[in-house]
Amino acid sequence: MNLVVVSNRVARANTNEPMTGGLAAALLPVVENSGAIWVGSSGRVRDGFQKEPLAEIEALGAGALAMLDLPAAHYGGYYEGFANSALWPALHSRSDLIRVTEGDYLSYREVNAFMARALLRFNKREAAFWVQDYHFLALGAELRELGVTAPVGFFLHTPWPAPCVIEGVPQHRELIEAMLGYDLIGFQTEADRDNFLGYVKTNLELAVHDDSVMSQYGRTRAAVFPIGIDAEKFSQQAAKATTHPDVLRLRRSLNGERLAIGVDRLDYSKGLVNRIRAFDRMWTANSHLARTVSLLQIATPSRGGIEAYCQLQNDVARLITDVNGRHGEVDWTPIRYLNKGFGQAVLAGLYRTAQVGVVTPLHDGMNLVAKEYVAAQNPSDPGVLVLSKFAGAANELDAALLVNPHDIDGMARALATALAMPLSERRMRHETMMERLRSHSIQQWFADFVEALRDSHSERTEASPRAAESPTLRPVRSLHSAARFH
Numbered sequence: 263m264n265l266v267v268v269s270n271r272v273a274r275a276n277t278n279e280p281m282t283g284g285l286a287a288a289l290l291p292v293v294e295n296s297g298a299i300w301v302g303s304s305g306r307v308r309d310g311f312q313k314e315p316l317a318e319i320e321a322l323g324a325g326a327l328a329m330l331d332l333p334a335a336h337y338g339g340y341y342e343g344f345a346n347s348a349l350w351p352a353l354h355s356r357s358d359l360i361r362v363t364e365g366d367y368l369s370y371r372e373v374n375a376f377m378a379r380a381l382l383r384f385n386k387r388e389a390a391f392w393v394q395d396y397h398f399l400a401l402g403a404e405l406r407e408l409g410v411t412a413p414v415g416f417f418l419h420t421p422w423p424a425p426c427v428i429e430g431v432p433q434h435r436e437l438i439e440a441m442l443g444y445d446l447i448g449f450q451t452e453a454d455r456d457n458f459l460g461y462v463k464t465n466l467e468l469a470v471h472d473d474s475v476m477s478q479y480g481r482t483r484a485a486v487f488p489i490g491i492d493a494e495k496f497s498q499q500a501a502k503a504t505t506h507p508d509v510l511r512l513r514r515s516l517n518g519e520r521l522a523i524g525v526d527r528l529d530y531s532k533g534l535v536n537r538i539r540a541f542d543r544m545w546t547a548n549s550h551l552a553r554t555v556s557l558l559q560i561a562t563p564s565r566g567g568i569e570a571y572c573q574l575q576n577d578v579a580r581l582i583t584d585v586n587g588r589h590g591e592v593d594w595t596p597i598r599y600l601n602k603g604f605g606q607a608v609l610a611g612l613y614r615t616a617q618v619g620v621v622t623p624l625h626d627g628m629n630l631v632a633k634e635y636v637a638a639q640n641p642s643d644p645g646v647l648v649l650s651k652f653a654g655a656a657n658e659l660d661a662a663l664l665v666n667p668h669d670i671d672g673m674a675r676a677l678a679t680a681l682a683m684p685l686s687e688r689r690m691r692h693e694t695m696m697e698r699l700r701s702h703s704i705q706q707w708f709a710d711f712v713e714a715l716r717d718s719h720s721e722r723t724e725a726s727p728r729a730a731e732s733p734t735l736r737p738v739r740s741l742h743s744a745a746r747f748h
């Protein structure tokens with residue numbers, strides 16, 4: 263199988279550049295080793311209609327990285343528009359933040375169609391395509407319309423919401439019908455898969471048997487593949503990172519004080535405001551923790567052109583100023599707040615330095631920071647993970663202190679419990695979580711998905727031989743096709 267991995271954001275080899283988000287960082291080592299071709303955005307845009315979309319290709323381990331300049335006229339509507347102002351809030355069950363225009367949707371479909379055309383050059387013998395994330399929900403259908411009969415799989419890194427929430431996106435039906443162009447759709451959790459299949463049954467009125475559904479494209483299977491990390495490698499990286507200058511400076515500055523750490527993209531799904539309120543409550547209720555415990559909150563700015571993100575940036579900054587103003591002393595800052603990104607190697611050392619890892623999203627597909635925090639700990643004196651029960655990671659890391667991120671008092675109590683936890687209990691919880699991380703590595707996740715894609719594709723072509731010969735049974739892009747502009 264010649265695997266082609268597709269995502270909006272890609273990562274370059276041999277770089278310790280800060281990376282916004284888990285997907286690119288998580289995929290880099292496995293794609294590198296697999297010999298796959300990884301196709302994504304170059305981060306640049308290009309004017310005019312490109313018949314043969316230009317790809318800048320460079321070596322990536324045993325495979326290659328191909329980066330495309332996306333169409334300038336559609337980039338804004340695609341990325342900041344439909345993907346991140348309509349789909350992202352809907353997928354994270356924030357219906358109140360959904361902002362959608364027909365123009366943004368058309369741009370999203372244009373970029374999906376553009377990517378499909380670009381992928382044709384890789385559609386050779388034994389090719390298989392694996393599409394990542396919500397930026398490309400419709401890419402499977404676009405590829406089928408271009409006559410691609412190869413296996414095409416999709417993995418969603420975010421949650422999938424209840425049917426009534428996704429219905430908040432006006433084009434939900436057309437989009438989800440287009441998703442059925444994939445042979446296999448992977449989700450992080452069972453709840454996500456069940457929500458998706460619930461929609462397919464109720465809204466599309468299609469029968470679901472053994473998590474598979476038959477549509478105009480043939481059979482599509484929906485399955486659960488919780489993404490993992492390379493826990494051993496991350497542990498080693500963390501142990502080594504203790505000599506990194508940033509880590510040494512942090513350690514020196516602590517002066518015996520204990521540290522809690524939060525590392526997030528600056529995103530409303532991450533629950534930053536509630537987290538800061540919980541620390542505020544903790545210091546108010548436990549005066550002995552003032553001056554002896556501080557929070558290092560790294561919040562990497564992202565999607566700054568979207569109003570909800572600007573608003574959040576202001577809210578978080580104002581709240582931190584307020585909390586520091588009330589609890590701080592001339593020689594003590596309760597919350598150290600950094601608006602920038604760090605490379606994986608430094609982060610590993612920062613996690614190892616902190617006695618508490620705070621991962622409290624309101625809703626999150628998986629949250630690899632939770633897994634990385636655990637893997638980074640010193641096994642003989644590990645820190646404690648305080649984890650939102652609404653992160654996908656909570657299904658696996660139930661030996662963490664699980665919290666409801668809407669319950670500020672409950673979170674404040676959990677933080678105090680974490681700080682008081684005896685060594686024996688910390689070790690026991692840590693070892694339980696490490697076992698899980700070791701047995702569900704990112705390498706295993708990658709291999710499981712690829713094998714399931716191969717199987718789903720064979721089942722699909724056996725169940726519906728027409729799907730293999732003539733994939734385009736009926737165009738699904740009625741609105742889109744009518745208004746296509748080049």
Ligand code: F6P
Binds near residue numbers: 271
């Ligand atoms: O959660 C899914 C994900 O793809 C993450 O990997 C990443 O944090 C985010 O969404 C995408 O972020 P960006 O818009 O910065 O590419």
